[in-house]
Amino acid sequence: MTIYYKFICLLILGLVGCTNHINNAPFVExxxxxxxxxxxxxNGEHAEDGCEIEYYDKIREIVHGNWQIxxxxxxxxxxxxxxxxxxxxxxxxxxxxxxxxxxxxxxxxIVKAIRKxxxxxxxxxxxxxxxxxxxxxxxxxxxxxx
Numbered sequence: 001m002t003i004y005y006k007f008i009c010l011l012i013l014g015l016v017g018c019t020n021h022i023n024n025a026p027f028v029e030x031x032x033x034x035x036x037x038x039x040x041x042x043n044g045e046h047a048e049d050g051c052e053i054e055y056y057d058k059i060r061e062i063v064h065g066n067w068q069i070x071x072x073x074x075x076x077x078x079x080x081x082x083x084x085x086x087x088x089x090x091x092x093x094x095x096x097x098x099x100x101x102x103x104x105x106x107x108x109x110i111v112k113a114i115r116k117x118x119x120x121x122x123x124x125x126x127x128x129x130x131x132x133x134x135x136x137x138x139x140x141x142x143x144x145x146x
Contacts, residue, residue: 025084025092027111033085033096037131051124052132058121059086059134067113067138069106078106079139082114086132090120098135110138 040056063084078101085094095114100107123132 026094028094028096030096030098033083033094033133037085037133038129039133056134060136062120063113063117063136066116069109073106074140076140078103080107080110081135081137082110084114084134084136086120086134088123088130090122
């Protein structure tokens with residue numbers, strides 16, 4: 001009975017998308033990220049050329065593809081921005097929230113989407129940086145407004 005109950009709980013959590021830790025990048029405070037990385041914010045700003053914007057867009061697409069939240073959170077108008085530090089080989093080295101929503105479950109689903117990401121593209125050879133910090137924005141639409 002206990003094993004069956006645990007299986008059902010894991011199945012339910014899997015359906016809302018908040019499981020499957022694969023990447024164990026440490027979660028740090030914002031001031032603990034490396035200073036020598038180029039920071040691309042959640043709008044892709046601070047990119048020096050089109051190649052950097054293209055790289056940012058690929059990473060955003062991959063992480064957002066792994067992000068799932070429970071349906072009941074969609075109408076809460078939530079927003080968080082997380083900074084992900086990516087090494088030149090495409091591994092996530094660190095992550096830190098730039099801003100958090102007031103909903104811990106929403107924030108945890110973001111962290112789990114990043115950890116669920118198996119791999120990110122390697123940085124193009126023409127990049128002159130050893131790492132990037134990429135600001136990723138996650139929002140829900142408050143369907144009760146407007």
